[in-house]
Amino acid sequence: MKVSKLVQRAGTETAFAVLAKAREMERQGKSVVHFEIGEPDFNTPENVKQAGIKAIQENYTHYSPAQGILELRETIAEYITKTRGIEVSPEEVVITPGGKDVILFTATAILDEGDEAIYPNPGYPIYESAIKIAGAKPVPMPLREENDFAFDREEFKKLITPKTRLIIVNSPGNPTGGILSVEDLEFIADIAKKNDIMVLSDEIYSRIIYDGEFHSIASLPGMKERTIILDGFSKTYAMTGWRLGYSVSNKELAKNFVKLATNSFSCVTTFVQMAGIEALKGPQDAVEEMRKKYEERRNLIIKGLNEIPGFRVKMPKGAFYAFPNIEGTGKSSKELSDYLLNEAGVATLPGTSFGKYGEGFIRFSYATSLENIEEGLKRVKEAMSKL
Ligand SMILES: Cc1ncc(COP(=O)(O)O)c(C=O)c1O
Numbered sequence: 001m002k003v004s005k006l007v008q009r010a011g012t013e014t015a016f017a018v019l020a021k022a023r024e025m026e027r028q029g030k031s032v033v034h035f036e037i038g039e040p041d042f043n044t045p046e047n048v049k050q051a052g053i054k055a056i057q058e059n060y061t062h063y064s065p066a067q068g069i070l071e072l073r074e075t076i077a078e079y080i081t082k083t084r085g086i087e088v089s090p091e092e093v094v095i096t097p098g099g100k101d102v103i104l105f106t107a108t109a110i111l112d113e114g115d116e117a118i119y120p121n122p123g124y125p126i127y128e129s130a131i132k133i134a135g136a137k138p139v140p141m142p143l144r145e146e147n148d149f150a151f152d153r154e155e156f157k158k159l160i161t162p163k164t165r166l167i168i169v170n171s172p173g174n175p176t177g178g179i180l181s182v183e184d185l186e187f188i189a190d191i192a193k194k195n196d197i198m199v200l201s202d203e204i205y206s207r208i209i210y211d212g213e214f215h216s217i218a219s220l221p222g223m224k225e226r227t228i229i230l231d232g233f234s235k236t237y238a239m240t241g242w243r244l245g246y247s248v249s250n251k252e253l254a255k256n257f258v259k260l261a262t263n264s265f266s267c268v269t270t271f272v273q274m275a276g277i278e279a280l281k282g283p284q285d286a287v288e289e290m291r292k293k294y295e296e297r298r299n300l301i302i303k304g305l306n307e308i309p310g311f312r313v314k315m316p317k318g319a320f321y322a323f324p325n326i327e328g329t330g331k332s333s334k335e336l337s338d339y340l341l342n343e344a345g346v347a348t349l350p351g352t353s354f355g356k357y358g359e360g361f362i363r364f365s366y367a368t369s370l371e372n373i374e375e376g377l378k379r380v381k382e383a384m385s386k387l
Contacts (some may be wrong), residue, residue, distance in 0.1 A: 006133060006135075009132040009133055009135075010129050010132065010133050011125055011126070011128055011129030011132065012125070012129070013125050013126065013353075014125070014349055014350070014353035015036050015037050015038065015349055015353070016037075018036040018037075018337075018341070018347055018348075018349060019034075019036055019037050019347070021341065021347075022034060022036065022341065022347040025341075025345070030345055031345050032341070032345045032346070032347055033345060033346050033347065033368075033372050033375050033376035033379060034347050034365075034368060034372070035346065035347055035348050035363075035364040035365050035366065035368065035376060036347040036348060036349050036365065037365060038174060038235075038320070038321065038365045038367065039234070039235075039240045039365075039367060040234075040235060040238035040240065040290065040320075040367045041367050041368050041369065042238040042286075042290050042293075043238060044237060044238050044239050044242070045237060045238070045279070045282075045286035047278055047282045047283065048237060048239070048275050048278050048279045048282065049275070050278075051274060051275045051277070051278030051279075051282075052242075052271050052272065052274065052275035054274075055270070055271035055274035055275060056271045060270040060271040060273075060274050061270060061271060062270060063266060063267050063270070064267040064268070064270045064273060065267065066258050066261045066262045066266060066267050067093075067094050067095065067254070067258045067261070068093065068094060068095025068246070068267070068268060068273060069095070069270065069273045069274070069277075070090060071277055072095060072273045072274070072276050072277050073090035073091075073093040073095065073246075074090045075276075075277050075280050075281055076088075076090075076093045076095075076246055076248070076280065077089055077090045077092065077093055077248075079280050080093075080229065080231075080248050083206075083216075084216045084218055084219045084229070085219050086218055086219055086224045087224075088248055089251075091251050091254060092248055092249060092250065092251055092254050093246055093247070093248055093254070094246060094247045094249075094254050094257040094258060094261065095244070095245075095246050095267075095268045095273060095276075096232075096245045096246055096247065096257075096261070096268065097243040097244070097245070097265055097268050097269075098232060098234060098243045098244065098245045099202070099204045099230045099231060099232035099234065099245035099246075100126060100245065101245065101261075101264075101265075102200070102228065102230040102245060102246070102247040102257075103124075103126050103127060103130045103168075103200070103202070103230065104126075104130045104133065105247065105257045105260050105261075106130070106166070106198075106200045106228050106230075106247075107130035107131050107133065107134040107136070107166070108130075108133070108134050108260065109253060109256045109257060109260065110134075110165055110166050110198055110253075111131065111134040111135070111136035111165055111166060112134075112135065112136065113135040113136065114136070114137075114163065115134075115136040115137070115163055115164075115165040115166075116136060116137045116138075116139050116161060116163040116164045116165065117131045117134075117136050117137070117138060117139065117164070117165060117166040117167070117168065118139045118140075118141050118156075118159050118160075118164060118166070118167045118168065119131065119138060119139070119140065119141060119167075119168040120140075120141050120143050120151070120168065120169065120170055120173060121140035121141060121142055121143065121354070121355035121356065121357045121358070122143060122175055122176060122323070122351055122354035122355045122357050122358035122361065123143070123168075123170060123173065123174070123175075123354055123355060124170060124174050124175075124202065124354070125353060125354060125355070127168050127170075128140075128355065131166075136165070136166075137163075139159050139164070140355055140356070140357065141155075141156055141159060141167075142155060142357045143173070143176060143178065143357065145314075145325055145361075148178055148314065148317075149173060149176035149177070149178030149323070150178060150180055150181070150184050151184070153184075153187055156187075156188075156191075157191065160191060160195055160197075164195060164197050165197060165198065166197065166198050166199070166200060167188060167191075167192060167197055167198075167199050167200070168199075168200045168202065169185070169188060169199060169200070169201050169202065169217060170201075170202040170204075171185075171201075171203070171205075171214075171215075171318075172205040172206070172208065172209060172214075172316075172317065172318025172319040173205075173318075173319065174204075174205070174319055174321060174354075175321045175323050175349070175351070175354045175358070175361075175363040176316065176321070176323045177316020177317060177318055177319045177320075177321050177322070177323060178316065178317065178318075179209065179211075179212055179214075179317040179318050180215070181212075181215075182215050185215055185216075185217045185220060186220060188217060189217055189220045189221075189222070189223050192223070192226060193222055193223070193226070197226070198226050198227075198228065199217055199223070199226060199227045199228070200227075200228045200230060201216060201217045201218060201227050201228065201229050201230065202230045203216060203229055203230060203231045204230060204231060204232055204234065204235055204245075205235055205318055205319040205320075206231065206236075207235075207236040207287055207291065208235060208236070208290075208291055208294060208318055208319055208320060209291075209317065209318040210291075210294075210295045210298060210316075210317055210318060211315070211317045211318075212317050212318075214318075216229065218248070224250075225250045226250075227249070228247055228248070228249040228253065229247065229248040229249070230245070230246075230247060231245065231246060231248070232244060232245025232246060233245065233276055233279055235319075235320075236279075236287055237279045237286070237287065238286075238290065239275075239279070242269075242272050242275065243268070243269070243272065244268060244272050244273070244275075244276050294320050294366070294367065296370065297320070297366045297367075297368070297369075297370060297373055298315070298316065298320070298322070298366060299315075300370060300373050300374070300377075301322050301364060301366045301373050301377065302314075302315055302316070302322055304373070304374075304377035305322060305324045305364070305377070305380075306324075307381075308377075308380060308381055308384055309328065309329075309384060310326060310327075310328035310329035310330070310384065311324045311325070311326055311328065311329070311384075312324060312325045312328065313325065320365060320366050320367040321363055321364065321365055321366070322363070322364040322366055323351065323361050323362075323363050323364075324361060324362065324364070325360055325361055326360065326361060326362055327360045329384065329387065330387075331387075332350075332352075332359065333350035333351040333352050333358060333359055333360060333361060333362055334350040334352060336350070336362055337349060337350040337362050338350075339383065339387075340362075340379075340380060340383060343383045343386070344379040344380060344382065344383035345379060346376050346379050346380055346383070348362045348363060348364050349362065349363040350362055350363075351363060364376075
């Protein structure tokens, strides 16, 4: 069978492949500690679950408008207006089945063959994949450990060409946990405005921050019209399997996103959208409780990893990932990640799953219990002493 060039250009997410391998090992009776997949281990808050059940009972089981239910878009517009300090209207919001689609929508709605798009590397692998699907050239923006995984301004400036049409930023970042400062965002914003470049701001971890504050590039003067905010419910409300996210962009782009939605999923599951209204409007205690638990876990895993010879990691400021430098072990990212899974039953992801600048690192998702973290650290320590 002939597979199209477009699909051949697409990349993938290694996390799902490692998860499948780890599950297969478990099926064969081996014990695995999971640090591979970036998903909260908490359950969706009870009020949100009840809102979903109620919505099914009230027959929110039909199609909704492709853009999403107006009440949810109004709720999101209010939420973004409040949290980002910009005036947002419901026409500027598009509901998607997870934040992920916003990446593909942005790339396909903005980029043409021959265009260039700058994306963080190491970064969420779907950025590079989506740029490639759109037929444009992915230009990696290296994130450096020595800069706390922010980009180097001089290096960044040199990446801009007359063909640059899109810059992707992700703060707090996956896989590094790094946060971009207001000054960094201002630097990008200035370049974007001067060169007429759009910015995709992936803010999916905006509520999972431990040190410092969250800032959106969309809040900076003149940036609202040229920024696409990607956000959603997966991480903040432990709703990964519900598939609910959204974009906030200028109206013209929103209309084009709706066109793409109409061509693919038609609308997001209607009762899921209703649960989203409760998530944003209801009590927020669960969000803060989860954040505090992630913080405790972060402190434990970072301390433990730094005690392992050959590992070195700074305290990440947000998200739920530890991204230790493992060059001191003498192994490549892939070799070490494979070794830990096969020998110690510890599932991690090689840094190279997040791009070439991830070599020398592995990623631990610490969205798992303190007991699992302790057990995982013990196993890694033991396995490393055998090397
Ligand atoms: C940086 C980043 N953006 C977007 C997503 C997509 O999340 P979802 O599609 O579940 O909303 C993820 C999920 O892992 C992520 O890490």
